[in-house]
Amino acid sequence: MDDNTKRRSPRWRSPLRGLWLTSTLGSVLLVTLPVVILTGLLSYIAYGPQFGQAIPGNVGWLKLPTFDWPTDPSWLYRLNQGLHVGLGLILIPIVLAKLWSVIPRLFTFPPARSIAQVLERVSLLMLVGGILFEIITGVLNIQYDYIFGFSFYTAHYYGAWVFIAGFVIHLVIKIPRMWTGLKSMSMREVLRTRRADTRQEQYDADGLVAAEPGPVTISRRGALALVGGGALFMAAITAGQTLGGWTRHTALLLPRGRSRGNGPNDFQVNRTAFAAGISPELTGDRWRLTLTGGPAPVVLDLAMLRAMSQHTAHLPIACVEGWSTTETWTGVPLGDLARLAGVPDPASAFVRSVERFGAFNRATLQANQVTHPDALLALRVNDAELSPDHGFPARIIVPALPGVHNTKWVGSIDFRTR
Amino acid sequence: MLTGFRRLYGSHPLHLLTLIAGFALFGYVLVTIGPQALWNPRTWWQSIIVWFAAAIIAHDLVLFPIYALVDRMLLLSWRIPVPIRVLNYVRVPAMASALTLVVFLPGIIEQGALTYWFATGQTQDPFLGRWLLLTAALFATSAVVYAIRLAPARRARPSS
Numbered sequence: 001m002d003d004n005t006k007r008r009s010p011r012w013r014s015p016l017r018g019l020w021l022t023s024t025l026g027s028v029l030l031v032t033l034p035v036v037i038l039t040g041l042l043s044y045i046a047y048g049p050q051f052g053q054a055i056p057g058n059v060g061w062l063k064l065p066t067f068d069w070p071t072d073p074s075w076l077y078r079l080n081q082g083l084h085v086g087l088g089l090i091l092i093p094i095v096l097a098k099l100w101s102v103i104p105r106l107f108t109f110p111p112a113r114s115i116a117q118v119l120e121r122v123s124l125l126m127l128v129g130g131i132l133f134e135i136i137t138g139v140l141n142i143q144y145d146y147i148f149g150f151s152f153y154t155a156h157y158y159g160a161w162v163f164i165a166g167f168v169i170h171l172v173i174k175i176p177r178m179w180t181g182l183k184s185m186s187m188r189e190v191l192r193t194r195r196a197d198t199r200q201e202q203y204d205a206d207g208l209v210a211a212e213p214g215p216v217t218i219s220r221r222g223a224l225a226l227v228g229g230g231a232l233f234m235a236a237i238t239a240g241q242t243l244g245g246w247t248r249h250t251a252l253l254l255p256r257g258r259s260r261g262n263g264p265n266d267f268q269v270n271r272t273a274f275a276a277g278i279s280p281e282l283t284g285d286r287w288r289l290t291l292t293g294g295p296a297p298v299v300l301d302l303a304m305l306r307a308m309s310q311h312t313a314h315l316p317i318a319c320v321e322g323w324s325t326t327e328t329w330t331g332v333p334l335g336d337l338a339r340l341a342g343v344p345d346p347a348s349a350f351v352r353s354v355e356r357f358g359a360f361n362r363a364t365l366q367a368n369q370v371t372h373p374d375a376l377l378a379l380r381v382n383d384a385e386l387s388p389d390h391g392f393p394a395r396i397i398v399p400a401l402p403g404v405h406n407t408k409w410v411g412s413i414d415f416r417t418r
Numbered sequence: 419m420l421t422g423f424r425r426l427y428g429s430h431p432l433h434l435l436t437l438i439a440g441f442a443l444f445g446y447v448l449v450t451i452g453p454q455a456l457w458n459p460r461t462w463w464q465s466i467i468v469w470f471a472a473a474i475i476a477h478d479l480v481l482f483p484i485y486a487l488v489d490r491m492l493l494l495s496w497r498i499p500v501p502i503r504v505l506n507y508v509r510v511p512a513m514a515s516a517l518t519l520v521v522f523l524p525g526i527i528e529q530g531a532l533t534y535w536f537a538t539g540q541t542q543d544p545f546l547g548r549w550l551l552l553t554a555a556l557f558a559t560s561a562v563v564y565a566i567r568l569a570p571a572r573r574a575r576p577s578s
Contacts, residue, residue, distance in 0.1 A: 056451075056455075058450075059450060060446070060450045061446070062446070062447065062450055089521070092517070092521060093517060099477065099478075099482075100482070103478070103482055106478055113428070114427065114428020114429070115426075115427050115428055116427050116428035116429035116433055116434070117428060119434070119437045119441075120433075120437065122441075123437055123440055123441070125474065126440070126444055128474055128477075128478075129470050129471070129473055129474045132473035132474060132476070132477050133469060133470045133473045136469070136473050136476075137469070139521055140524060143522070143524040143525055143530070143534070144524075144530050144533045144534040144537045144538070145524035145529050145530035145533070145534075146530060146533055147524075147529060147530065148464060148469055149458065149461060149464025150455070150458065150464060150465065150466050150469075151455075154451070154455055154466075155466050155469070158447055158450070158451045158455075158466075159466075159470070161443070161447045162444060162447055162470075164443075165440045165441075165443040165444045165447070166440065166444075168440060169436055169437060169439075169440035172432075172436045173433060173436060173437075214493065215493075215496055217493065217496060217503075217505055217506065218506060222506075226510065226513070229510075230513065230514070230517060233514055233517075234517070234521075237518070237552075252548050252552060253518060253521075253522035253525055253526070253545055253548060253549060253552075254522070254525075255525065255534065255537070255538050255540070255542075256538075258540060258544070260539075260540075268538070269537075269538060269539050270537060270538075271536065271537055272535075272536060272537075272538075272539040274536075274539075275535075275536035275537070389539060
């Protein structure tokens with residue numbers, strides 16, 4: 001104890017810092033961060049690593065076991081990414097508060113007094129650097145700001161693994177301290193204590209309690225309410241991009257919180273026809289859909305597709321960036337096209353757009369994603385022809401598929417038996 | 419034996435084993451990602467390792483000192499004799515405003531306008547105005563709450 005008192009610098013003034021506060025904030029992150037980690041790793045599987053289309057490719061053992069991403073429920077990917085991005089944003093105030101609560105430890109002198117402390121400090125670079133790097137790259141990506149120059153997917157995916165390594169080390173080493181901290185004060189007591197009666201934490205084996213505290217300007221329960229309120233505030237101004245409907249407008253500062261109008265095609269666009277280099281001659285009268293994989297290629301024009309039996313489904317488009325929008329799609333079931341092509345029982349389907357450049361001008365679909373009755377080559381949305389930005393003349397829409405794999409401006413589909 | 423290890427190393431053997439396992443996993447991440455992905459020789463600051471280090475520096479040595487300093491300055495108001503101290507009525511809206519500014523900065527300062535337009539077909543024009551209005555609403559709400567709290571305090575001391 002004496003030793004710690006000597007180490008403590010008088011410049012740390014907050015009377016609220018201490019093991020209990022740090023443990024309380026830490027316990028919230030202990031429960032919530034694994035959800036963000038798991039949904040992130042699941043998203044990688046949803047992209048289809050078995051087809052080499054998950055980014056980054058070749059991650060070795062750094063992934064969950066690959067499985068066929070389900071098509072039911074249709075909102076599965078919407079939920080997954082809503083949780084990943086939404087919770088990631090909501091936790092920002094809690095992460096900042098947790099870092100604030102332990103920051104005196106960063107500046108302790110000498111920085112380490114044993115080999116164990118040196119190693120632990122190095123591991124904290126993985127933990128703190130990892131979480132900050134993930135927050136910064138994620139927040140920039142959902143706002144289309146690519147100032148960092150490197151591949152977002154590569155950086156965010158491997159950054160996550162650095163964080164996971166740091167997080168697991170931290171949990172194994174610190175969970176016993178966290179328990180001690182949580183037991184050192186009663187939460188009920190804290191919630192009853194007003195500012196005037198707020199005292200410093202009694203138990204201090206970690207040098208977090210200020211040696212010369214300043215005035216108590218906020219109660220401990222007030223500080224918890226402030227951090228929790230910050231998280232709720234973030235939820236209130238971001239969740240609308242995932243929930244959609246009237247709540248979309250509450251996502252005030254996010255790209256996907258904005259209305260585009262009231263027309264049938266006025267929902268969120270991902271990559272405009274202009275950006276994709278889609279010209280009228282590519283999608284006009286000369287446009288054809290080519291189906292391959294069977295005995296002979298089958299070539300269809302738009303009139304022939306319209307003459308086929310049409311199916312309507314109410315399905316969400318859910319982007320990796322966390323936003324989603326549910327629309328009513330009408331078109332030809334992909335299973336019907338497979339039969340027409342002469343491959344009634346395909347193992348996969350390779351969809352190619354007429355878009356010449358762009359990382360997502362193609363996608364491979366799993367068997368369950370081709371044969372699901374609601375998996376469509378959509379020609380219409382909300383009872384209107386698709387607009388150019390939404391993939392006219394035809395686009396893929398498959399339940400629970402990551403948004404960008406619902407290929408727009410489809411030119412060909414190759415039904416494969418392997 | 420265990421005490422000897424503790425004296426030499428400074429903690430339990432499990433502490434060391436956990437750290438070695440974690441560092442080995444970190445090493446595997448580095449080997450898998452490869453040096454080319456980590457370092458951009460043409461534009462050094464657009465490198466993953468630079469951003470990783472910069473993230474720590476930006477928080478610990480830039481953001482934290484700035485907000486701690488601002489709070490120290492606000493703390494000077496604590497000694498001003500008023501019926502209800504104003505500090506937290508400034509702190510709370512300021513924190514919410516600063517949080518939204520930092521998180522949504524790209525839209526507010528219209529950075530990445532071209533990729534934004536390609537992706538969405540829209541511009542970032544509304545965001546600065548929206549952030550300013552949000553800030554106005556936060557401080558106005560705080561002012562109203564402060565005024566409501568102040569009223570009984572004033573009634574209790576009509577002479578002031």
